[in-house]
Amino acid sequence: MKNTTGKFRLFWERAGMLVVFAALFTGCSLFVPRFFSPANMEGLLLSVSTIGIIACTMLFCLAAGAFDLSVGSVVACAGIVAALVMNATGSVVLGVLAGLALGLLVGLVNGLLIAKAGINALIATLATMQIVRGLGYIVSGGKSVGIVLDQFFLLGNTVLLKIPAGTDPVSGETVYFKIITPVLICLVCFVGFGFLIERTTYGRNTLALGGNPEAARLAGIPVDRLRIIIFSMQGLMAGVAGIVLASRMTSGQPKTSEGLELEVISACVLGGVSLNGGIGKMSYVVAGVLIMGTMSNAMNLLNVDSFYQYVARGLILLVAVAFDRLKQRRA
Amino acid sequence: MPTRLVFDGVTKEFPGVRALDDVSFAVEGGQVHALMGENGAGKSTLLKILSGAYTPTGGTVAIDGALQVFSGTAAAITAGVAVIYQELFLVPEMTVAENLYLGHLPARGGVVNRRQLHDDARRQLAWIGEEIDPATKVGHLPIAQRQLVEIAKALSRGARVIAFDEPTSSLSAREVERLFAVIRDLRARGHVVLYVTHRMDEVFAVCDAVTVLRDGRHIRTFSSMVGLTVDDIIRSMVGRELSNVFNYAPRPVGGPALELAGLTGPGVTAPVSLAVAEGEIVGLFGLVGAGRSELLRLIYGAERRTGGTVRIAGRPAAIATPRDAIGAGLVFCPEDRKRDGIVPVRSVEENINLSARRLHAAGGFVLNRAWERANAEKHVAALAIKTASLETQIVFLSGGNQQKVILARWLSEDVKVILLDEPTRGIDVGAKSEIYAIIQQLAGRGVGVLLVSSELPEVLGLADRVLVMRGGALSGEFPRADATEAGVLRAALPVAS
Numbered sequence: 001m002k003n004t005t006g007k008f009r010l011f012w013e014r015a016g017m018l019v020v021f022a023a024l025f026t027g028c029s030l031f032v033p034r035f036f037s038p039a040n041m042e043g044l045l046l047s048v049s050t051i052g053i054i055a056c057t058m059l060f061c062l063a064a065g066a067f068d069l070s071v072g073s074v075v076a077c078a079g080i081v082a083a084l085v086m087n088a089t090g091s092v093v094l095g096v097l098a099g100l101a102l103g104l105l106v107g108l109v110n111g112l113l114i115a116k117a118g119i120n121a122l123i124a125t126l127a128t129m130q131i132v133r134g135l136g137y138i139v140s141g142g143k144s145v146g147i148v149l150d151q152f153f154l155l156g157n158t159v160l161l162k163i164p165a166g167t168d169p170v171s172g173e174t175v176y177f178k179i180i181t182p183v184l185i186c187l188v189c190f191v192g193f194g195f196l197i198e199r200t201t202y203g204r205n206t207l208a209l210g211g212n213p214e215a216a217r218l219a220g221i222p223v224d225r226l227r228i229i230i231f232s233m234q235g236l237m238a239g240v241a242g243i244v245l246a247s248r249m250t251s252g253q254p255k256t257s258e259g260l261e262l263e264v265i266s267a268c269v270l271g272g273v274s275l276n277g278g279i280g281k282m283s284y285v286v287a288g289v290l291i292m293g294t295m296s297n298a299m300n301l302l303n304v305d306s307f308y309q310y311v312a313r314g315l316i317l318l319v320a321v322a323f324d325r326l327k328q329r330r331a
Numbered sequence: 332m333p334t335r336l337v338f339d340g341v342t343k344e345f346p347g348v349r350a351l352d353d354v355s356f357a358v359e360g361g362q363v364h365a366l367m368g369e370n371g372a373g374k375s376t377l378l379k380i381l382s383g384a385y386t387p388t389g390g391t392v393a394i395d396g397a398l399q400v401f402s403g404t405a406a407a408i409t410a411g412v413a414v415i416y417q418e419l420f421l422v423p424e425m426t427v428a429e430n431l432y433l434g435h436l437p438a439r440g441g442v443v444n445r446r447q448l449h450d451d452a453r454r455q456l457a458w459i460g461e462e463i464d465p466a467t468k469v470g471h472l473p474i475a476q477r478q479l480v481e482i483a484k485a486l487s488r489g490a491r492v493i494a495f496d497e498p499t500s501s502l503s504a505r506e507v508e509r510l511f512a513v514i515r516d517l518r519a520r521g522h523v524v525l526y527v528t529h530r531m532d533e534v535f536a537v538c539d540a541v542t543v544l545r546d547g548r549h550i551r552t553f554s555s556m557v558g559l560t561v562d563d564i565i566r567s568m569v570g571r572e573l574s575n576v577f578n579y580a581p582r583p584v585g586g587p588a589l590e591l592a593g594l595t596g597p598g599v600t601a602p603v604s605l606a607v608a609e610g611e612i613v614g615l616f617g618l619v620g621a622g623r624s625e626l627l628r629l630i631y632g633a634e635r636r637t638g639g640t641v642r643i644a645g646r647p648a649a650i651a652t653p654r655d656a657i658g659a660g661l662v663f664c665p666e667d668r669k670r671d672g673i674v675p676v677r678s679v680e681e682n683i684n685l686s687a688r689r690l691h692a693a694g695g696f697v698l699n700r701a702w703e704r705a706n707a708e709k710h711v712a713a714l715a716i717k718t719a720s721l722e723t724q725i726v727f728l729s730g731g732n733q734q735k736v737i738l739a740r741w742l743s744e745d746v747k748v749i750l751l752d753e754p755t756r757g758i759d760v761g762a763k764s765e766i767y768a769i770i771q772q773l774a775g776r777g778v779g780v781l782l783v784s785s786e787l788p789e790v791l792g793l794a795d796r797v798l799v800m801r802g803g804a805l806s807g808e809f810p811r812a813d814a815t816e817a818g819v820l821r822a823a824l825p826v827a828s
Contacts, residue, residue, distance in 0.1 A: 010722070199700070201692050208685055211674035218633060218671055219685045219740065220657040278676040 017271050017287035024291060028298045035301055038165040038177035046248075048293035049182035050075070050257075053241040054264045055285045056193035057234040062268055063197065064230050065210035065277025066114065066121035070106060070129040071238040072260035076253060077136035078103050078242030083145040083252030092152045099243045100236060106132055107235015111228035129261065136254045145252040156182055156247030182244050189237070194282030206230060210277025266313070267292045270320045291316075333360025333521035334411075334491045335395055342389035343376050343547075350376040352547045353390065358540075360491070363514055363524045365534045368544035368568055368759065374527050377544070378494055381525075382414040383407030394492060394523075413485030414494045419477050421484075423470030428452035430469050431484045455483045459513050475506035482513060493517055494525035499533060500757060503618070511537045529759055531561045543567045565760055576764040577792035578771070584795070585609030587645055588779025589661070589748040591630065594639030598625025600803030602639060607748065607779040609644075612770065614794030615783045617823050622803035623783040624666055627750045630781075631663040632656045644747050657686060660747030664737050664754055666783075668730065672737045675726035679718050680707040682725045682736050687743035710739035714769060731762025738769055748779040755789065767793060787816055799823050 029036040054071050061068045078099040086095030106128055113124040147153075161179040168175050197203035208216040209223055217223045246252050271288025273280040295316060299309050336358040343351040351373045358364045366374050379385040381392065383401030392399045394410060401407040421430045428448045429436065437447040452465035461479050469477055478498060485493055495514070499507045514537055517524050526538055534541060535556065541564060542552040551567045553559050588609045593602040599622050607613045617623045629636045632650040641648050641661075648659040656663070665671035674682055684703045691699040691706075707721050714735045718728055725736055734754060741749060751770065755763045770793060774780050784790050790797055797814040799807035799822040807822030809815075 199698050200696050201689055201698065202696065204681065204685075204688070204698065207677060208674045208681070211676045212670075214671050215674050216685070218631075218653050218663065218665060220652075220654040220689075221685070222652070222654055274676070276676075278674065 014281070015283055015287075017291065018283060021287050021290045021294070024294055028294060032298045032301050035298060038163075038175050040297065040301070042178050042180070044293055044297045045183045046180060047297065048289050049186040050241050050245055051260070051264050051267055051292070052186040052286075052289045053182075053189050053244070054234075054238055054260070055267055055289050056189040056282070057230075057237040058264045058268050059193065059197060059273055059280050059282065059285045060203075060206050060230045061121070061234055062265070062273045062275060063203075063210045063277060063280040064206050064227065065213065066227070066230075067125070067265055067275075068107075068110060068121070068231060068234045068238075069125040069261045070110060070132055071234065071241075071264060072257040073129045073132035073136065074103050074106050074235055074238035075242035075245060075257040075260060076255070077106075077132045077139075078239040079246030079249075079256065080136050080140045080145055080252035080254060082243050082246055083147045084139060086147055086149050086152060087145070090149065092149055095149075095152065096155075096243055099246070100239045103235040103237070103239020103242065104232055105235070107232040107238070108228065110235065111231030114231060115224040115227035133254075133258075140252060140254045142254060144254070147246065147250055147252070152247055153250055154181075154247075156180075156244045160184055182248065185240070185244060190282060190286055197280070197282055202226075202229070207278055207280065210274075210279075212278070263292065266317050270317055334523045335360055336492050336523045336525070337393045337396075338377070338390070339393065340390035341377070341380060341387050341392065343373075343380060343385060344388045350547050351380070351387070354544065354547070354549045355390075356542050356549055356552045358523050358525055358542075360521045360523045361518055362539040363518050363526055363537050365538040365541040366494075366525055366527045366544065367529070367534065367541060367564060368550075372544040372568075372759070373547040374544055375496070376547075378414050378496055378525075378527065381407065381412055381492070381494055383412070408488055408490075411489055411491040412494070413482075413488070413490035413492070414496065415478065415481050415485065415498055416496045419474075419481050421469045421477055421481060424468060426466050426468055427456070427463055427472070427480055428465035430480060431455055431465070431487055433484075451487075455487050456480075458486065459483050459516065461513075473506075474501045475503070475509065478502075478510065479513060482517075490522070492523040492525070494527065496527045497529065497757060498526075499528070499530065507533070529757070531564065534564070535561075568760060576760070577767055578764075579792060580771070582610050582771075582774055582795070584611045585777055588643065588777075589630075589781065590642040590645075592640045592642075594626070594629060594636055594641070596625070596629040596636035596638075597634055598622045598803060599629060601805075603805055604639075605798060605805065607781050609747075609777045609779055610774050611795050612774050612780040612782055612793055614790035614797045615781060615800060616785070616787065616790045616797060616819055617783075617800035618785065621800040621823065623800050624752050625803070626800065627663060627752050627781070627783060630656075631661065631750060633663070657744060660745055661750070662686075662741040662744060662746050662748070663750040664734070664741065664752060666752040666756060668733050668737065673725045673733050676724055678722045679711070679716070679725050679728065679736055680704065680721040683707045683710055683739045683743065686740055690744075706743055707739075710742060714739055714742075715765065729759075729762070731758040731766070734758060734762070734766060735769070738766070742773075746773070746778050748781070749773060751780065751782045753784055754782070755784070755786070787819060790814075791816065791819070 034040055058068065081102045082095040082099030085098040086092060110125055110128055113119045114121050158181045159178045160181060162176040164174050165177040166175050167173065205216065205221045205226055208221060209226055213223055245256065267288040268285055269275055270291055271284035273284050296309065299312060339355050341351055341354045354377065368374050376385065380387050383404040383406050399410050401410065431452050432448060437444045437451065449465045456463050459479060459482060463476055463480065469480060498510060502510065514524055528534060539556060540552065540554050543550045543564065545568060586609055587606050589607040592604050595602050603626060615623050628634045630641060632652045632655055641650055643659045643661055650656045650659060674685065680703065684706060688698060688703060689695050691702045693699065711718065711721065716735045716739065717732050725733055755766055758766065770780060770782065782793060791814055795811050797809040797819055798805060799819055801823055809819060
């Protein structure tokens with residue numbers, strides 16, 4: 001008896017929220033019209049890919065007992081910088097590198113402010129969030145920056161896989177379920193960062209840092225360097241997400257992704273990543289991102305007014321956190 | 332009429348563990364009742380039930396015959412229970428008076444009546460015979476006075492059952508006497524005083540009865556101290572005879588393991604030069620505040636030193652950070668395990684492998700999971716670490732087992748020198764003797780041990796040589812043969828000016 005409850009708890013800890021997602025997904029498929037259609041599935045996956053990419057590194061920030069509010073601004077600014085450089089140089093590669101470099105630079109600054117200057121993560125990244133958002137407006141002149149190089153659009157819009165999924169009842173044509181590049185990029189990130197957190201000293205040291213910074217330092221973990229790396233990676237991945245998004249939108253948009261940072265943090269916490277640091281798994285992030293995406297998608301399909309969607313998302317987050325606390329208290 | 336506290340069949344089960352098993356005993360008011368037992372014996376759990384933090388899964392608690400069902404800590408306070416923990420629950424940024432009446436400040440229309448607040452506070456403090464300015468911020472008071480404020484706070488809330496959880500661990504001898512006077516005063520008023528401690532001298536100094544728990548069960552209640560000896564209590568705590576907890580045996584010593592020359596830095600007032608040989612245990616004794624912990628932290632690179640050199644195994648070691656120290660074979664077990672030692676939310680296995688895993692990971696990066704599991708299993712077995720599993724979060728282990736996990740962390744390294752800062756603080760007798768054995772095994776392997784302790788018997792019992800610190804400087808050195816309690820203590824006590 002004891003053994004089975006132990007096993008159940010272990011399973012619940014590892015994959016509990018994935019089960020919740022599976023239930024939610026099944027429910028939506030059964031009761032929400034058009035939910036389980038190829039076109040909608042495609043859109044759902046595409047819509048979670050941006051949050052998913054950034055959530056991978058946000059997992060590390062949260063596991064280290066911090067978070068990064070500047071990611072939404074970095075997404076916008078990286079897209080703009082990539083667009084401007086591409087238009088100026090005619091080189092996709094240079095544009096992409098410029099966007100990534102911007103992300104890495106912002107992340108590095110965040111890391112240095114937090115690790116070396118001792119500014120807390122809330123203030124440091126709140127400041128860079130606004131600075132980078134402002135810079136995005138300044139360099140773009142407040143307008144969207146159209147991109148003229150068609151090859152760049154392949155990055156975010158290439159169909160990698162076409163799976164026949166029935167026929168259209170009206171036209172009689174075959175309908176395909178398509179996997180598009182951002183989804184694959186997101187998937188690669190899930191696997192890659194999942195490996196990093198579970199199977200490397202980088203991941204385990206991050207969790208130790210979040211669990212008790214002083215104990216980690218006294219155990220020989222280079223905590224300052226680790227913090228700088230964690231935030232640099234976060235900036236870099238926000239840059240990746242920004243470039244992919246710019247490719248999908250065929251332009252750099254200064255207004256895009258406002259509030260994205262909160263959506264990412266919500267998704268992670270919803271999945272079970274601790275805001276106090278020290279506890280986090282990639283499966284939690286995957287579950288959180290998918291649950292958030294599915295909820296939004298289902299509400300859209302049900303024509304729930306976007307004003308109400310905000311309220312609903314907030315409530316869901318509260319319920320998830322309350323649920324998690326309850327789980328911990330029983331432990 | 333004195334208060335009476337009765338535990339009847341109290342049981343508390345956690346998933347997989349029965350922390351308390353059918354514990355029944357009565358505590359009479361007007362007596363100081365010691366609660367003793369090894370770590371993991373259930374003392375903390377019992378206190379948490381008393382304070383309303385835990386709900387028992389079976390049995391009852393009654394105060395003056397009235398059954399108490401504490402639905403939370405607030406309910407326990409209302410029922411007249413106060414638990415004074417090692418870590419105090421005062422707000423350092425608020426004044427003494429504000430802390431005393433936190434939650435029920437005298438106010439009219441939401442505006443605090445400061446004069447009444449201070450008058451009430453002064454009266455309350457005078458009641459326990461303490462003169463503290465109620466307007467002082469609690470953060471500015473020494474620990475001992477904060478503790479008295481906490482007691483005054485409990486009394487201001489009408490506490491009749493007052494439990495102390497190792498209240499003297501950070502107090503000086505004089506402060507302990509002050510506390511005992513207050514405790515005796517509580518006794519004279521007929522309150523129930525429950526006193527949890529590991530220190531035998533205190534039990535005999537202040538207690539009138541002793542209850543011993545072991546493995547969550549009530550073993551015995553000695554209702555009188557008459558004719559009772561330390562051995563009687565220890566026997567029931569560990570359930571076996573303890574002839575000599577130290578089992579000291581001389582060891583051969585080798586070349587120099589650690590050499591300090593002219594070390595200076597914060598907390599150290601005069602340059603420190605000392606040496607520890609391979610296989611030697613050097614005890615570093617001193618009163619609280621003598622600079623012993625500060626010295627260890629300077630050696631380890633946890634604080635920046637301002638001068639001096641460190642040599643390990645005869646070679647100069649450039650130690651600027653703990654990481655450098657570990658790389659050179661110098662490791663450190665901090666005094667405050669919870670704050671500086673363990674990563675509470677991570678597993679036993681992870682806490683063991685925290686440092687050494689880098690040596691076994693491919694490229695220092697990809698974990699060698701087979702090694703990690705094997706290493707953790709090896710040390711859990713070798714050090715007899717009591718844990719439900721390797722995946723258990725370390726915070727659920729008792730203090731002694733947490734300390735063993737930290738020792739295991741360093742045994743996983745290629746250690747040449749180990750710095751131990753109060754390695755048995757807050758640990759029960761049984762686990763203490765196990766840790767003493769581990770320390771001696773380490774020395775037997777040729778590791779140089781520098782052991783800081785404020786327990787004189789521990790230093791005298793274990794060390795091959797005793798160093799004494801006073802006021803931030805070395806003040807004495809005694810070979811084992813010449814180290815007497817009186818001599819060492821004399822070197823440690825402040826010189827009368």
